[in-house]
Amino acid sequence: MAGSRPGSGSSLPARLPSLWVPLRYFIAAQGAFVATLLWAPFQVSDLLDFYYQGHDLALTHLLTLGWITMAIMGASFQLVPVALETTLYSERLARWQFWIMLLGVTAMVGHFWIGRHAGMAFGAGLVLVAAILHVINMGRTLWKLPRWDIVAQHVAAALTYLAATAVMGNLMALDKIYDFLGGQVLRTIHAHAHLAGIGWVSMMIFGTSYKLIPMFSLGELRDERLARWQFWLLNLGIVGLFGTLLLQSGWALLFALLIAGAVGLFLWKMREVLRARRRPRLDWGLRHALSAIATLAILTVLGLWLATGWVWSEEFGARLAFGYGVLALLGWVSVMIIGMMYKIIPFLVWHHRYSDFVGLRPVPPATQFLGETVPRVEFWLLHTGIQMTVVGLIAASGLLVQAGTIVLALAGLAFALALSRVYRHLIPRLTPLPEVQAART
């Protein structure tokens, strides 16, 4: 066989974890999100009050741990074979992690609500254990890879910040009992929030976006160089910002600028990917992702403003900071997670229910599970609710916050309805397969 190239086939045995490994995280996360949105209209007076108090912290942690962190953990497990082309290190560890995390978040949120510090610290301890299990499981998974591409680098960095955030959260929880941090709660809460929001959550979203946005928009990430710059700028920025926020140093602005630079590069790369996409029509999953990316741009400007410290009163600065936090958690992170869920959950459900039948029987395509109307209604309700709530919080308008949170609650219900239409495919009784047909006529 002169001249023929030797076969260089690769058949790495990467496997999708079993359905319930990611799914139980997703269902818990979605439950927490809908619960937060339904709860918020009853908390308007607390929301308009100073944000560092029990009820707001309960609501915030239900959102950040129950919704955001649970969703990212579940998505991490599902995306390992697709994004990293390998198999998850341990499904058993992932199952243990889930129950510990669920108990931890419930204990934390409940004890924040009733103002019991010891119970809250216990919950935080469990969340730390769950976070460590997650880091071990994902770390061992990453360890097996022959090389770390831009996605793996982001995941590895995000895991480090997750561990750091959880450790810091535990120190803050213990401080409430033993009071050893010197009473500088605002500094620590700002540093803790940015470490979580940028280091853990945004780092993870940036990394997975480099894989998922090209995959679902049929675009292409052609050159990783700017993405690598973005990665290092973001790392430098978050480490610096964390330190300077903790020390209340004026240098925070410099690191905020570095982060803004990283965000700019990320936006640029996403623009490139989307301009090169082969499918012009954007579905609701991608529309959510794009609107989240647009919100990130606004958020970055707000963040820079806060970093300058140029606000006309301390009270306005506190309201602006809270509006900024809500916009980050809902407008950027939540909308992005919803967008990704609208893509990966139909895929997960389709794969579990129908992939064994493909070629043997007619099966419905995954793209039809979600439908058009409900995600569209949810999209507009969510964005309207976010804008009203954020503006209401910054302008201290109780009426606007009340109306905004009600619209958000409706968005939460629409989100639950949209997903229930996907999940019903897991129940064969509700979605029977057509009669057995010969695959070939």
Next chain:
Amino acid sequence: MAGNQTSGHAGVLRPTRGTKISELLKAYPDMVEVLVRYNKHFELLRRPTLRKLMTPLVTIEKAARTAQVDPNEMLAEIYRAIGEPLPPELGGPSPAPRSTDMSMPEELRNLSEERRVILDVREQVRGGEEPYHRIMKTVASLRADQVLQLCNIFEPVPLYDILAQRGFAHWTERRGPQEWWITFYRAATPAERSSAPSAASSPQAPAPSPLVVDARGLEPPQPMAKILETLPRIEAGGQILALTDRRPMLLYPKLEERGFAYSTQETGNGWFETRIWK
């Protein structure tokens, strides 16, 4: 800004993404024609003054971005045009010796006209079309004693492997900057050679053509669904050649469950080829 990473040896320029257009045109003045095909603005390079002014500032990578094409794709095209083997990161050259520099095999000497089937796909490739189906159709129509003489603007390395699996050896000649002639012929085994020296007298049952499933440009899980739907159509001894944008990681367990073997290869052109057989 990346530095100039041009590598070279024995006076031959081996362009990289960082190579300046000025260096490229100095070594290979004809490359203007290749660049012009990507973007009409590169017509300006035909003017000597502009060429002098612009090209030292622009790398191949930058030029590719201006033309909105993948720098690797442009670089691969440049390599093909200058007739140099592709560097490994662009999908070549294969570590195994190729027949490019070999003398004509015994089987191909004194071939009569009627045993040659000539297929020139140069225009089709220049027009941006994928000639794969046409080539495979022609291969399928070959009589046992016929050979295919394929003319292309570059060396179609992935095709060697695909046709080798169907019992074809090849002999490659480069006759010009964009003129590659590859003769695919059914190689006689050593036993056949000794017992039946005439190629015509050693008929070999042609393997069935691979069923090509182009699952590129689809979002997950459609590629997997499309490939799995085709599995029942594999005939005895046949195979599927599936083209996908990504390595089809989630397809493999499904193939194993259904008793199929598979092998995936990254083509270097931005997609993956997976062969599936029973």
